[in-house]
Amino acid sequence: MKKKYIFGIIILVFVFLFSGIANGAADNKNVYVIPIKGNITPATYYHVRHNLKIAEQDPDAVAVIFEIDTYGGRIDSAEKVSRLILDTDIHTISFVNTKAESAGVLLTISAKDIAMAPGATIGSAETIPNTEKILSAWVGILRGVAQERGRDEQIVVAMADKSVAIPGIIEKGRLLNITASEAHELGFIDMVSQNYAQTLGALNIPYNNIIMAETTNAIRLAQFVTNPYVAPILLTIGFVSFLAEVFIPGFGVAGTVSLVSFALYFSGNVLAGNTGWSAAIIFLAGIILLVIEAFIPGFGVVGTGGIICIIISIFLASGSATTALVSLLVSFVLTLIIFAIILKYAPKNKHFSRIVLNTRLDKDKGFTPFDNYEGYIGQTGTVVTPLRPSGTISIDGRLLDVVSEGQFIGKEELVKVNRIEGIRIVVRKID
Secondary structure, eight states, rough: OOHHHHHHHHHHHHHHHHEEEEEEEETOOOOEEEEEEEBBBBBHHHHHHHHHHHHHHHHEEEEEEEEEEEEOHHHHHHHHHHHHHHHHHEEEEEEEEEEEETTHHOOOOOOOOEOOOOOOOOOOOSSSOOOOOHHHHHHHHHHHHHHHOOOHHHHHHHHHOOOOOOOBOOTTTOEEEEEEEHHHHHHHHSSSSSSSHHHHHHHOOOOEEEEEOOHHHHHHHHHHTTTTTTTHHHHHHHHHHHHHHHHHHSSSSHHHHHHHHHHHHHHHHHHHTTTTTTTHHHHHHHHHHHHHTSSSOOOOHHHHEEEHHHHHHHHSSSSSHHHHHHHHHHHHHHHHHHHHHHHHHGGGGGTGGGTTOOOOOOOGOOOOOOOOOOTTOOOEEEEEEESSSSSEEEETTEEEEESSSSOOTTTTOOOEEEEETTTEEEEEEEE
């Protein structure tokens, strides 16, 4: 009997243990944190999409916090990220940590709930360039999202359009930018919060785990390359190194740096979704055409075609025509300036002679640009090939390229060297 009681107690203990584990597993609730920091680019969209998809596929996910700290960026990329946030079925929370300016305003108001850290700011969402058409479209996007999320659209519009005035809040001619406490007093945000835990507690969202979103190396590269300040620098390094490689015999460091710079530029834009590898192929074709042109006297169709290919490839690789134009102009100007500096100061450097031939071919040092034929004046030779009027003669067994004074002179006839004109030997027929 005692054994039966003991056995029964053991079974009950196991039942309670397993039911506790099962209940713990069933009550497991995950909150994902997706940082949106730095410049908003196409890479930002892929970063958010990638991590939001992970959260959506997790059956235990209860909320996603978008930690926002940005001065803004591209409107088209911000609009696409906004749509991702609006369309997801998971509870979304914007947590403004430090600042949400320009396009960051759109991302902030796209979430269901908004929290801001003490001292954080939001606003200053004017477009650049601030044309009527662009501003009108941008304000329309902001108003639409504000209405969809039940936010005060007048406050949102005042952040983007300085012609809008709100009595007691902002006067006409200034963009609205408010602090966390001001935004809370105006009812524009839901709370001022120190951290994730305080935010989730205030919203009564139970959770077990906070999972930080991953940033893949591909996304890091795309974010780096698509930065509007980085792209022109990469192009400049590539162009300067390419020009240096053209002037340096063989293939060395300059050529390697050029290839790496261009590879980073195009691969980053491909990963960001701006373009396909076709842009890189067109760019490579342009470089090949320029190399061919370098071996052809003058500058013609081949070189022009190379430049056109490079320009087209950069426009294809960029997210917009404006970005491409800015990148091209900045890189072109910087390349000219850097190369001019190199040409000015490099000759003073002792290592410059390894790159450019410095030796002067002075006549008084024994250098002559061509053979001296003065000694042949008055000598007689035999025509080897007919002179029409140029041809070849033989004087004492040496073959010389000559020209007649205009008349035809047949083979085997005798001629006399009449004069020397630079590198030309002028002969006349002996009657």
